[in-house]
Amino acid sequence: MTETEVRRAITNERTDLAELLSGLDAASWDAPTLCKGWRVREVVAHMTMPYRLSGPRFAFEMVRAMGSFHRMSDRTARQDAAELTAEDLLKSLWDNVAHPWKPPGGGFSGALSHDVIHGLDITVALGLGRKVPEDRLRLVLAGINPKSVKFFGVDLKGIELRAEDLDWSYGSGEVVSGDAQDLLLVLCGRTLPAEKLRGDQAKRFTRGRRPGR
Template identity: 25%
Template sequence: MPDDLWPAVHAARAALAADLTSLDEQQWAHPTLCGDWVVEEVVAHLTAAASTGTVRWLTSILAARFDADLHNQRRLAEHRGATPAETLDQFRSVITSTKAATRHTAAWLGEVIVHGQDIRRPLALPTTPPVEAVTEVARFFVSRNFTVASRSNTKGLRLEATDGPFESGAGPLVSGTTLALTMAMAGRAVYCDDLTGPGVPELRARCSS
């Protein structure tokens, strides 16, 4: 994907870092929408993603015998500080990084946007990523399964954003904000609550499976 998406990646990281600055100890340990990970673990994961180039990623995934969960846990532990403050400092240090395991820049923009909302929604933090940036992620997500089964989740459905130009597919309609559509494509079933249309029950079932 084009290198001109890197400024959007950097802006998304900076916005998340700003939100994290005001968190207390309890919030850092709060559950997120990302499986069993708490806030601090998601932040450490984002730092790891921004610190891992292709060679390092290949070495790590081979060492983990292609177990993505084990690979992620090892890299997370590597980039988690002794305290939440240290974890945040490490994340701040990679805000402007252009290091990535692949050249799919839209995927790494999606990594920050999706995980940012994994944190924000449970904590009721109001920051919303720019529609223009989320649109790039939505277009990438419907084009392929990458780190999430986004293309499979939307197969046979018509998606239409109510706040931007994104639209895709044919079939039962699912409409809502670009962010809600993108998060649902990423498997976050709670965002189906923000969507309308006859295709929502099918999308929710796919997110929950």
């Protein structure tokens, strides 16, 4: 994709998510997501953090977190989720669907990945059944590499992730299959509902029991 096409994909992805969030009730905003320890409101607070966080505040929060971006982003997401209402968080997303934010070193493709993955953290956890459009999903999958998998601490030794809905796979070994967007979440260290994956080793990446078992 060209830069213009990627930016259009980002705008469309954020718009789709904002429309979906607009239909959630209060209980859903407080429901857990695939991001450990974060409810829907913390995930949305994290996604919209770059639009609200000024340079000086970012520097201050990094100092407070002793230089750990993970610690800083977790603390900021929890703080903003506590201080802002669901309506505030949703407005922040709507107001910035075309915002030019890019993660350091990630470019616009990294921004799209950020939005897609965290959107799935919400929709999969809530069982909403949303499918990420194929063109956006393929772009995110194309950015997966050993360095990014290592960042998330995923152990894929002896495992091949093989998509059932796209011509895509990652790794080699015993096959664990599922929809490509669910396998993307595996690569990002998420633990999925058991029914999302198939294969004898699927239990390494899932929780709970399959229906009827």
